[in-house]
Amino acid sequence: MRIFRILNNNAVVVIDGPQEKIVMGNGIAFQKSRNDIVPKNKIEKIFVLHEASSEKFQQLLATLPEEHIELAENIISYAEGYLSSPLSDHIHIALTDHLSFALERIKQGIPIKNKLLNEIKMLYKSEFEIGLWAKKEISNKLGIEIPEDEVAHIALHIHTAKLDAPSMSESLKQASILSDFVQQVEEFVGEKIEESSINYQRLITHLRFALNRISLGEKFDPIDQDMMDLIQGKYQTAYSYSRKILDELSKEYEIEFPESEVAYIAIHIQRLLK
Template sequence: MRIFRILNNNAVVVIDGPQEKIVMGPGIAFQKQRNDIVPKGKIEKVFVLRDASSEKFQQLLSTLPESHIELAESIISYAEGHLLAPLSDHIHIALTDHLSFALERIQQGIPIKNKLVNEIKMLYKKEYEIGMWAKKEIKKKLGIDIPEDEVAHIALHIHTAKMDAPSMSESLKQASILSEFVDQVEACIGEKIEESSINYQRLITHLRFALNRIQQGEQFEPIDQDMLGLIQDKYKKAYEYSQKILDYLCEEYEISFPSSEIAYIAIHIQRLIK
C-alpha cells in the first residue's frame, strides 16, 4: 500500500484497490511523503469508512491534537479487550471528537455536567469501569483529571458502540426515565435514596428490565388477582406512589406499564419506605 495523503504522524490515507482506507500506527508517516510505501510493521489499525464518515474521520485526524487521538484509540482498544467484543467503527469518530472537545473545555475551566451519572453507572457497569480506566490514563498521559461526569459520558459512548446496543438517543432516553423515576420516588417518600443500597439497585434493575421489555414489545406475565389485592391492601401507600409515578412516566415518555408492574414496583417502593 502506498500513501495517498498524510493526516498526521500516526495516520495516513491509502488507496488499496478500489477502496480508500485510513491506516494508523505509531510513527507510520514519520519522514514519509505521498506515494511512499506504508511500512507493514507499523500498521496497527486499518479503517474502511465510507462517504461522510471517511471525510469526518480524516478531518479529525488532521486537525485534533495527536495526544487526544492516541488517547481515544487507547480507550477504544482497552474497551474492546475489556468487553471481549469489537465496537462499531463509528466509535473512532464519535469518541475522538467528544474526548478532544471535553479535554479542551476542562483545560479552559469550563465545567462538564452529566445529570445521568448515577443511572449510567448503574446501567452500564462494565462501560463505566472503562471510563474509570480512561480517567487514570488521561491523568497519566496528559496530567488532566477528568470529573466523574465525563467518565459517564465516555461510558455511554462505549455502550452505544457495541454492535447489539441501542442508539445513543435510546440509551439516553432510558437513563433519563430512570433518573426521573428516582426523583419521583424520592419526592413521594420524602427522603433521599441511598444509591449504594441493595433496595435501590433492585428497584433500578427491575424498572430497567421492564423498560427493555416494553421497548422490545414483549408481553408481561399477568399478576395473580389475589396477590394484586394483597399488595394493594397491605402496601396501600406504596401502591399509590407506584401508580402515580408510572402514570407520570406514561404521560411524559408515552410508555404504558401493565398493572402487574405497578404492583411489583410498589413492593420495591415499600422496601425503601421501611
C-alpha cells in the same frame, strides 16, 4: 498499499482496490510522502468506513491534537479488551471528537456536568469502570484530571458503541427515565435513597429490565389476580404512588407500562418505605 493522503504522523489514507481506507499506526507517516508504500510493521489499525463517516474521521485526524487521538484509540482498545467484544467503528469518530472537546473545556476551566451520572454509574457498570481507567490514562498522559461527570460521558459512548446496544438517544432516554423515577420516589419516601443499598439496586435493576422489554416490544407475563389484590390491599399507599409515577413517566416519554409493573414497582417502593 500506497499512501494517498497523510492525515497526521500516525494516520494515512490509502486506496486499496476499489476501497478508500484509513490506516493508523505509531509514526506510520514519519518522513513519508504521497505514493510511498505503507510499512506493514507500522500498521496497527485499518478502517473501512462509509463515505460520510470516512470524511468526518479524516477531518478529525487532520485537525485534532495527536495526543487526543492517541488517547481515544487507547481507550477504545482497552474497552474492546475489557468487554471481550469489538465496538462499532463509529466509536472512533464519536469518542475522539467528544474527548478532545471535553479536554479543551477542562483546560479552559469550563466545568463539565452530567445530570445522569448516578444512573449511568448504576446502569453501565462495566463501561463506567472503563471510564475510570480512561481517567487514570488521561491523568498519566496529559496531567489532566477529568471529573466523574466526564467518566460517565465516556462510559455512555462505550456502551452505545457495543454492537448489540441501543442508540445513544435510546440510552439517554432510559437514563433520563430512571433519573426522573428515582427523584419522584425520593420525594414520596421523603429522603434521598442510598444508592449502595440493596433495595435501591433491586428497584433500578427491575425498572431497567422493564424498560428494555418495552423498548424491544416484548410481552409481559400477567400478574396473578390474587397477588394483585394482595398488593393493592396491603400496600395501598405504595401502589397508589407507583401508579402515579408510572402514569407520569408514560405521558412524558410516550411509553406504556403494563398493569403488572405497577404492582411490582409498588413492592419495591414499599421496601424503601420500611
